[in-house]
Amino acid sequence: MPNRLTGQSSAYLRQHADNPVDWQPFDDAAFAEAARRDVPVFLSVGYAACHWCHVMAHESFEDPAIGAYLNEHYVPVKVDREERPDVDATYMAATQLITRQGGWPMSAFLTPDGRAFHAGTYFPPRPAHGMPSFRQVLEAVAAAWSTRREELEQAADAVARAIAGQAEDLRTALAGAAVTVPATVLGQEDGTDPAAVALEVLLREEDPVHGGFGGAPKFPPSTVLPLLERLAAAGTAGTADRARGLLGRTLAAMRGSALFDHVGGGFYRYSVTREWSLPHYEKMLYDNAQLLRAYARAAALEPGAGHGRAAADTAGFLLAELRLPGGAFASSLDADTAAADGDVHSGEGAFYVWQRTELREVLGADRGTAVADLMGVAAGPPQPLHPGRVLDEAEQALWDAARPELTAARSRRPAPARDDKVVAGWNGMTVTGLAEAGVLLGDPSLVLAAEEAAAHLWAVHWDGSRRRLARTSHAGSAEHSIEGLLEDYAMVAEGFLALYRATGSTPWYERARELVDVVGERFSHPAPDGGPDAPERVWSDLADVPAPLLAAGTSGRADPLDDVTPAGTAVLAAVLVELWALEEDERRLRPVASLLGSLELLARRSPRSAGRALAVRAELASAPAHVVLAGGTAEDKLAARRAVGPAAVLATRVVDADAPGAPGSARGKTALGGRFTVYVCRDFACRAPVHSVAELQEQLAGTGPLS
CATH class of the missing domain: 3.40.30 (Glutaredoxin)
Known part of the structure; x- marks a missing residue:
């Protein structure tokens, strides 16, 4: 079968359309071809902003000899993890079981029905650092398939059983509603409320020196910020004070660090270092949509604390860098910048970093030195701007005067590539962030931008005749998209409701209701021990689970845990609570318990994995x-x-x-x-x-x- 990646929604897939590898998208035809030829599937998973994905593509997938070998012995399948998180999650679980580690690019070897029997991540073109070359791996797997097929089948069965067992273990743990949460240091008025318990755990996990949570690498805790904001705004007195302090410290640490792009606005994906001093330079829509909302809400909660500036700069980045013709938003900006010879992996972060001498050239000797000192740029190679703290009034004035000149100078550099794929759920979060920020910051242009993005989603992603929402689109077409996941429906519905609250325009409310109705029909069924009208429901992240994923061990049950984005079940629960408040209809609340599950155990052990669900639980305690x-x-x-x-x-x-x-x-x-x-x-x-x-x-x- 020839390479079938031309015209796909994903920029990552389109980047491989000219490879000598006969790449196939993840679909029935690819697995049917593997079954017909009785060869393994080689599955390669990555995403457009992934540095090492570019490296492996340049070293191996552009090599005609590698391409010929892959085509002869395998059916090669390429997947964008952002487009197909269902595929990524299943085979990342397999990769971690097989290798005890994971990452992207992910390289998995599958039976023709979809079970993984061998896996890895990046493989070099030549043996290095104890790693075999990619060609050696391909030859070894092909030889084993020919001579030790029964062993590989047994290994594939074991991995599939282990994946199924992991899911069952998680469900069992989360069903532990009888877990007793110990008394906390909170006052008696808080008792053992899961949100209040989670706050105490978060306070213990906070990095007291650099802010945020955990060590390196350090990610923005985007999904737990709504919980802190909810407790800060509506908790009991003691709880509110602690939540407000933790929220403020976390937001200040991020916006005063190298994680924030002080020239162009917006946040990078994560920091390589604990002190937020060295970012990994991808810029993701989902991060910036969530952080825009968090900073805008924090600005309303604590006027004068400087959060509004970070919100405005993040909104400015979204509109200037990720907004597409038609009003929707692209998925990401690459970490790398193409060098003069076209080598895209030679300049990671090159667009964003500065030498001290450059700052002096652009701003003049005195101002350049002052800005270099302020932004933590020492003598030597190019470095990120890292003030390491929130600027005071005089420092902010110095930076505000220098910023336009640095913006102009940076604009003359080669810019990172942009993934123009439109992801419905991420755009839904962006609609929410822009709509709320427009009201909270007093900027009607942001509300208008939210309306235009929402209109694109409704016109391009929603098929009214079939009542289906497409997950992705490109250039105004969703032709190659799968149906949206639960998170896509929920996040788009939440965006529409945010627009309704911001504008009072009832069509957005009505469209949200229609999306929610479809979710109930397509993504849930009654629990085994309940009737069709029972409040307990079983939820799935996918309306239809592909056969290869079922063979690989996935159950299709909804993942209740937050990742870099909140769990779809938690967002849907938030949408249902909002509809309940708007409609004064208790029936809207019936599915909420089954969506949130038992939060006591998560609140105690891993609140950062359930921040959004805990926020919804806390919201239920507030009167509409x-x-x-x-x-x-x-x-x-x-x-x-x-x-x-x-x-x-x-x-x-x-x-x-x-x-x-x-x-x-x-x-x-x-x-x-x-x-x-x-x-x-x-x-x-x-x-x-x-x-x-x-x-x-x-x-x-x-x-x-x-x-």
């Missing part, structure tokens, strides 16, 4: 708040929405009762006497209706958390 508008003019309603202010996306839902398709919280609320009428409600009970924005402001001021 609404401001419902009826009658009056468009200007009246706009003034009322402005009076609610940031609370419109943080704590209070502003609902226009006159809008077609308004949610259930507007039911029965009319314009009394034909006059503009405002209802301020909490926990499904309303205060006396008022008829002016001034009266609304008085009621908001008297209701505490509503404002």
Whole structure:
């Protein structure tokens, strides 16, 4: 079969379309061909911004001799882990079982039905550092397939059983609802609430010197930030203070470090060092979408702390660097920069780093020296900008004056490549971040950008006739995409609801409802011991699990743990809680318990793996708040929405009762006497209706958390 990667949504796959390797996408045809020829599948998994993926491609996959050998003895399959996280997760589990390590590029050898029997990561073109060459590995596996087939089949069976066993072990552990959480140092008012227990664990895990959690490599703890923000905003007094402190320290450490691009805005994927001083220079949409939301919310929580600047700079990066024609957002920027000879792996981070002499050339001797000192650039080779702390007012002024000149100088360098693949779920998170930041930072252009991205998702990714959401698209087409995962449906629905809260436009609410209805139909079924209407459901990350993944040991059950993005089940639970609050319909809450599962054990042992689920659990303890508008003019309603202010996306839902398709919280609320009428409600009970924005402001001021 010839190479079939031309025209794929993934830039990573398209980068390999001209290889001498006859790459196939991961589909039924590829495995059928392996079965017909009775040869193994060689599965190579990577992603466009992966440095060592580029290295192995240049060294091996562009080699005609390697290509000929692969084509003769294997069916080669190439997978973008961002496009197919289901495939990546299954075979990464196999790789870790076989080798006790993992990473990308991932290289796995499969039976024609999809079971892994051998695996590794990067293989060099020649033997080095105790590693065999890639050609040696290919020859050894091919020889074993011919002469020791039964042993390989047994190994494949053992790996598949182990993968299935891992999933079952995790489900058993998470089902341990009877786990007793020990008394914490919290006051009695917190008891053993999982969110409060998780906060204590996080405080113990915090790096007290450099901020964040853990050692090197150190990743932004994006998925746990919503929990800290929720506790800081709505926890009991002691809990709120501790959460606010931890949140503020974590955000300040990241934005004052080399993890943050101080010239162009936005965050890199992670730091190689514990002190955030040396980034790995990929820039991922999913990181920046989550961090935009976190910094914008923190800016509302602690005005004047400087978080708003980081949020604005991150939004600016998204709009300038990742926004595509049509309004959607690309997946990533590469870590590498192509050198003059076209070698893409020779310049990791070259676009972003500076020599001290360069800073003096661009800014002049005195200013350049001052900026180099401020940004931690010592004499020697190019280095990242690493102030190591949040700048004070005078330092910030120095940097603000220098930044435009450095931006102009950097723009003349070769820029990193961009993966223009549009991932539905990541764009949904970006819609959420932009919509909320637009309100919280007072920047309507961000809300408009969110609307344009959401419109693209609805026009390109949503197939209304089949009621299906595509996971990926490229150049305005989702033709080559698989159906979206649970996380895609949930994250896009959450983005649409964020837009509804930011704008009051009911079509976004109605589209979110439709996505949620499809999720219930496609991604869940009743628990074995329950009837069709039982609240307990069994959830899957995939609507249809491919046969090779089932053979490899995956069950298709939803993964309840956060990774670099929150678990799809947790996001869906958050969406259902939001719909419950908007619609005042208890039926929306029925699936939430099965989506969140038992959080006591995770709160105690690994809260960073369940940050979003714990945040949803904490939100359920808060009474829903609404401001419902009826009658009056468009200007009246706009003034009322402005009076609610940031609370419109943080704590209070502003609902226009006159809008077609308004949610259930507007039911029965009319314009009394034909006059503009405002209802301020909490926990499904309303205060006396008022008829002016001034009266609304008085009621908001008297209701505490509503404002």
